[in-house]
Amino acid sequence: ILNVEQSPQSLHVQEGDSTNFTCSFPSSNFYALHWYRWETAKSPEALFVMTLNGDEKKKGRISATLNTKEGYSYLYIKGSQPEDSATYLCAFSRGRAGSYQLTFGKGTKLSVIP
Amino acid sequence: GAVVSQHPSWVICKSGTSVKIECRSLDFQATTMFWYRQFPKQSLMLMATSNEGSKATYEQGVEKDKFLINHASLTLSTLTVTSAHPEDSSFYICSATGGAGRRDEQYFGPGTRLTVT
Numbered sequence: 001i002l003n004v005e006q007s008p009q010s011l012h013v014q015e016g017d018s019t020n021f022t023c024s025f026p027s028s029n030f031y032a033l034h035w036y037r038w039e040t041a042k043s044p045e046a047l048f049v050m051t052l053n054g055d056e057k058k059k060g061r062i063s064a065t066l067n068t069k070e071g072y073s074y075l076y077i078k079g080s081q082p083e084d085s086a087t088y089l090c091a092f093s094r095g096r097a098g099s100y101q102l103t104f105g106k107g108t109k110l111s112v113i114p
Numbered sequence: 115g116a117v118v119s120q121h122p123s124w125v126i127c128k129s130g131t132s133v134k135i136e137c138r139s140l141d142f143q144a145t146t147m148f149w150y151r152q153f154p155k156q157s158l159m160l161m162a163t164s165n166e167g168s169k170a171t172y173e174q175g176v177e178k179d180k181f182l183i184n185h186a187s188l189t190l191s192t193l194t195v196t197s198a199h200p201e202d203s204s205f206y207i208c209s210a211t212g213g214a215g216r217r218d219e220q221y222f223g224p225g226t227r228l229t230v231t
Contacts, residue, residue: 004157032218043118044207044222089158093218100211100218101148104158 004092006105013080014113020076021108023090027071034102035064035075036089044089047075080112117141118210120223127198127230134194135226137208143188144210148220149181152205164191188212198230 036044053068091102164170164185207225
């Protein structure tokens with residue numbers, strides 16, 4: 001059984017604050033770690049796919065890091081804006097030829113207060 | 115690019131009836147589609163993986179005769195919940211791979227909320 005844990009479950013921040021969330025996953029047979037941003041009533045939107053230990057990716061004010069040896073990834077949001085309010089999901093996949101099945105965490109729900 | 119639609123967005127049905135949910139890739143050919151469901155306060159759980167033109171592969175604990183999956187074309191997969199019961203009430207969401215991006219990148223539909231009364 002694969003367990004992907006995300007923390008915190010939810011948080012509220014003031015507009016302009018920076019914040020970060022954690023995703024932990026099994027480190028054995030690692031293939032890729034995905035971050036998604038999911039707004040209510042919309043499709044989950046892919047933010048990052050990371051595969052290499054030490055990977056750091058950035059998209060605007062959002063960035064992510066990956067440590068495959070210890071099995072964790074951090075997502076950072078700099079200068080949070082109300083439009084950043086969403087649930088952030090991480091998902092892990094194991095290397096298996098021809099299969100890219102994702103195991104998801106429960107998500108971190110972010111609310112940015114104007 | 116890489117847009118996936120799902121229909122309907124919500125449905126209410128009576129116990130014992132069947133419900134069909136459609137998942138379409140609008141601007142790319144989806145070689146593989148995945149079906150997930152999410153119960154309240156839980157994570158998205160993979161139900162099955164389907165490749166165009168072949169039988170779906172179901173995850174442990176998912177009844178293949180109850181959740182019928184058809185992936186007859188590269189742009190359409192359907193999930194039929196047969197003889198639905200209240201415990202099947204859940205949020206069902208599909209994803210697809212095969213776009214211009216990474217092979218392992220999954221593009222999600224917006225989901226379908228099923229309520230069985």
